[in-house]
Amino acid sequence: MSAPAPPVGRPVSTTDWARARELAQLAGTRHRIAATEQRTLAAALGAVLAGPLTALTDLPAFDTSAMDGWAVAGPGPWRLAGRVLAGRTPPPLADGWATEIATGAQLPPGATAVLRREHGERTGPQLRPGPAADPTPGQDVRPRGQECRRGEELLPAGTEVTPAVLGLAAACGYDLLTVRRAPSVELLVLGDELRTEGLPAPGLVRDALGPMLQPWLAARGAELPAPRAVRDDFALLRDAIRHSPAEVVVTTGATAAGPVDFLHAALAEAGARLLVDGVRVRPGHPMLLAELPPAGARGAARHLVGLPGNPLAAVAGAVTLALPLLAALTGRTGSAEPGGRCVRTAEPLPGHPADTRLLPVRLTPEGPRPLAFDGPAMLRGLALADALAVLPPGGAAAGDLVELLAVPR
Structure with a gap:
């Protein structure tokens, strides 16, 4: 079958930039991924919480010292006995006694406050507070449950798992997190003129979009194979779109009306439905979003985001259409998409x-x-x-x- 000639000056019904982002978000919301999976903390970075993160324990789990110094029981002066370090379970402390304590160590039962090291005056076995330094009850103590109580909701579903989220989950005792399955994405880099290594040559340029977009999409929670190069051939492009098993296909180039811009024709033959065809934004106005027929073992709804071939224009297309779509597919909240x-x-x-x-x-x-x-x-x-x-x-x-x-x- 011969390639259809792209219509010269094809009329494009462009969409307002904010509306285009909204349409991409709505498309993802309609087909939000319901499947979940459990991941180790190390593997969960960048994923999206499938449900609320609830505390498995009180934080802190016990009364702890907020400072290096002495745990004291009652008003001073105090008699000194022993030392409490982090990771140890201390014996009870009787009224009128003090024990040396490290930051983060468990407060002995019976202790009423912590006297900071710089505020104490030690004379042999006796400890006195410095001038105006007599600690009030609870001073420099982190009480049990100060940050949260067991069963309390800490983060809502849809929260992106950041390093801080991993730290909070670990502090609460999590070894595994239940997250939404990542959407599968395939990046198709279009063009006969692209090289993947070496210097540009006459008529040939290096592919800048594969190295840039691939890790960027992966950082947004996508599951991607290596980028696939597709030559300027109508049948190759049509078949690559038609048979891609990915839930989101992202293409670079061929979105305008040039002599080898076959994307619109390939989408038509693949049975796609255009949701956005051109956006009133510079750079990047000849971008598009389409809904594709299901394919692959999962049989899930699929979308295609067509990015312009110019690098900065492609970035504009990604933040306009691809990132809001991916954020909505996973129910992601609190991220830079769709709003900044x-x-x-x-x-x-x-x-x-x-x-x-x-x-x-x-x-x-x-x-x-x-x-x-x-x-x-x-x-x-x-x-x-x-x-x-x-x-x-x-x-x-x-x-x-x-x-x-x-x-x-």
Whole structure:
């Protein structure tokens, strides 16, 4: 079968940038992954909690000392006896007695407070508080259950498992976490002109998108094989889309109306339904989102995100469509997708006359500042950027509130 010629000047019904992100999120929410799995703490990083994280124990699990010093019972002066170190179970402490104690050690039964080392005056077997340093009951003690009680909900379902979440789970006694199964994603890198190693050559360029997008999508909880290169051939592209077992297919390039931009035709033959076809954003306006017929053993609903081939434009497409879709598929909350944080500008930020613009910026104490090398085919500015500033048509004036989106890390 011969390749259909892409229609020259194909009319595109473009979508507002905010609406496009909303549609991507809705598509993922409709097909949210219900399957769960248990992972060790080491393997759970980046996944999403399938249910609330509840405390398996009180935190702290016992009264502990918040300082190095002495555990004391009653008012001073005190007679000294022994030492309590972390990891030991101390004997009871009688009224009028004190024992040396380390930070984090269990408070002896009967102790009423902790006297800091710098506040105590030791004379032989006797300990006195320094001037105005007599501890009040409970002073420098972390009481049992101060942070949480057993059975208390600590984090809601949908929370991303970050290093801090792992630390909290470990402190509560978890060895395994129940998380949502990661969505399967396949990255198809399109183009005859792409090289995967060595220097660019006449007519050939290095593939920058595979090395950048692959780890970025994986960090958002996706399960990916190695990127797959697809030549500029209609049948190859159609079959790659039709037979991909992934729940989300991400393509780079072929989204416009050039002589080898076969993506729209391939989607039509694969039985896809377009949800977003072009977005009013610069760079990256010829991006798309489509719903694909189910395929593979799982038989789950599938989606395709078509990113432009220019590197910065592809990043714009990823934050606009791919990341909100992935976040919704796993019920992810509290992440940079679909919304970011807002800050006030330090200076005017240039926008596009009619479309939303995503501009690489550095964050300073005064506010975001624009970076050079911000063209659709450039990555130099992005490599230096702390975020992408979301600018309305016409740009932003100094002091305006603008949204910031995370960049690949």
